[in-house]
Amino acid sequence: MSTIHSAAQPTTPIGKTADYLDQRTKVGVLTKQLVRKVFPDHWSFMLGEIALWSFVVLILSGFFLTMFFEPSMALTHYHGEGPASMQGQLMSVAFASTVDMSFEVRGGLLMRQIHHWSALVFMAGIVVHMMRVFFTGAFRKPRELNYLVGVTMMILGLGAGFTGYSLPDDVLSGNGLRITDGVVKSIPIIGSYMSYFIFGGEFPGEHIIPRLFTLHILVIPALLLALIGLHLFLMVLNKHTQYPGGGRTDRNVVGYPAVPAFATKMGGNFFIVFGVLALMGGTMAINNVWNYGPFDPSPVSAGAQPDWYMLFLEGSLRLMPGQGTEWVIGGYTLSLNVLIPAVVVPGLLFTFLFVYPFLEAKVTGDHREHHVLDRPRNVPVRTGLGVAFLAAFVILALAGSNDLIATHFALSINTITWVFRVLIFVGPVFAFWITKRICLGLQRKDRELVLHGHETGRIVRFANGEYIEVHRPLDEHDRWLRVNYEAHKPLEIAPAMDARGVRRKGYMVDRQWQRVSRFFFEDRVEPVTPAELAAAHAHGGHDELEAERGTPELVSGSGNVEREH
């Protein structure tokens, strides 16, 4: 007995509860580990939290909405507290319950608007988080799997948005469903069967709203929750990446412990996200379905567009020329005018996102683990490809808004469409090229800074009449940031013939990969080596002398760089 009671006994109620739990579950061990877990700190590491916390708000507000929404396509005549323009109209119960929850349920409209704004910000949060991950190379080994989980969640997010957008059964969401129906039907051979399968008959049928409801409130959120759990678990397991800087390597994590620093920031961020979303829901009207009216397959209003994250699909459809792209082969219609923009284009975009980490691993031939992030400029082709992808996405989204651009900037919608038809091919290439050049330029500037330091603007004349400008060398932190990266070289492959002149199997494949690798790494700026730095300093000896006198603290401890004075 005495041995058990040798440790200090908890006295407070909280302490006793914790002790009770710990004796039964050993929860203390896990908690201790998590509390002491070190997280690197940077504002851009909070971008993923935007998506996470928006999702929490989505769940909370969505729970409220399910209490009042009736996913039924039965018809009813509306009589209620809603706008005068809705009274007596024939509509589905789904639409009527949406109007009712907005006008008769206390706080219902606020909840609906918070929910919808959260959905928009959720997807935007995912996009900015993905941009951070992509441009800093956080998807590299060992985080490829977590990256795939992330991309999958992004696509699930699109699905959640689409199914939710369609639930109120208003004209606008019905238009969206009609486009979906058309897209499904454009798939060769199985298209029409798929459409009947999805809608339970000819569009719109009587089943689609209940089906979308189940997907929206059960299947997709459950999958998202599970994947969020996996995403966070893998994040803890792999450890968080860190930005390059003094003392940060692939073997350590520099940051603050989870409690109190990191948890405080995370919690604070939750309240800010919730606050901003509530502010938007309370002051800015969104998707007032009674504006569009209950669904009826015939009307389409001007400015009929999907939510922003689906706008690229709308744009893709709007750009596709309709003439000559619908073929009838042996009595069967092949609608390339829908198939290409609505199936092939998103297919290409998503495939790029899914395969990129593996493509990059292949062309670098790099199998090491990476925990220190890349500065985007140090991998010019990756950064260029990412910007090209974003350019394509933005051009398509703008093309999907071509009517609003036309009215707001007094332009011809026909001209805008033609400009975007050209831009969608030229824009991403140009974006890639210019981004790559900027990255290479920045790398050269870094080299220049490391070798020669900052210009101080101080001109000194020596006794012999020589003028020089004094350059102030970088301090060691700044220098570390600029030299501590790796400029990958194109893959080197074994020769086509072996020593005995026999053709090597797999040479042709290797050569193709080498070509791709050359595209990635042919243009590169090597980091400054210690030898180069030493040579530069020897060359600019006078500068050093002056600078040393001006800022003596810079001389101390310059690591592997020998100074000679």
Place this chain on the structure above:
Amino acid sequence: MKALAARRHHRAAPVVLLLLALLVTGGVYAVLAPSPATADTASTADIETGKKLFQANCATCHGPNAEGTSQAPSLVGVGAAAVDFQVSTGRMPMQMNGPQAQQKPRQMDEEQTAALAAYVASLGPGPAIPTDEQVDPALGDSSNGALLFRTNCAMCHNAVGAGGALSEGKWAPALWDVSERNIYQAMVTGPQSMPVFNDANITPEEKRDIIAFLVEQREGSAGGMALGALGPVSEGLWAWVVGIGLIIGAAVWIGAKSS
């Protein structure tokens, strides 16, 4: 009956029948057709003033007798409503050539507009300027108006009349600030690219319902700022600017203490 049956194959029977059918059709049309009233209150003096104004301001394009030229259509039979719509919104006299006539501060005052309308109405019968009762939103049924607007107007003017784009730089204007009288006139005269919705197509009462619906939309949204009532594109833009903007701003602020 027998006599009629016997003469049914008479040589003149088809001609007689045809004449009868024409008479009936004409008679029924005369009774049922909407009678386009001309501005009957206009005095001869008004018409004279209008003619002078017309010749000074409009004849260059529309021809000295409003018979039309290669640049502009004939105004014979367009009615007082068309003149009142075009001139009171400043679209005519036209400021400049373009995809369509633009609105501008009106150039003719009330009296001049009325005189011009009287002159053009005197050239041939056409739709008259509606009475105040015909365009009173309080007398209309906005629910029926919503249905009609959705089916007939929303594809160009947006679901709540926020306006939209047409082909080749033309546009359907926003209806927030358009007077009830002008809305009615636009429906009966079909200015610019707009089709004519005559009284057989949409009855005068239904036109008033549409006006009631549009006026109701001016009260704004129950949900807060309407953001132009332009739909998901403007909502997405604000989600990025306000939502992501504020949150990232806060993230930078929270993260600022780290390094």
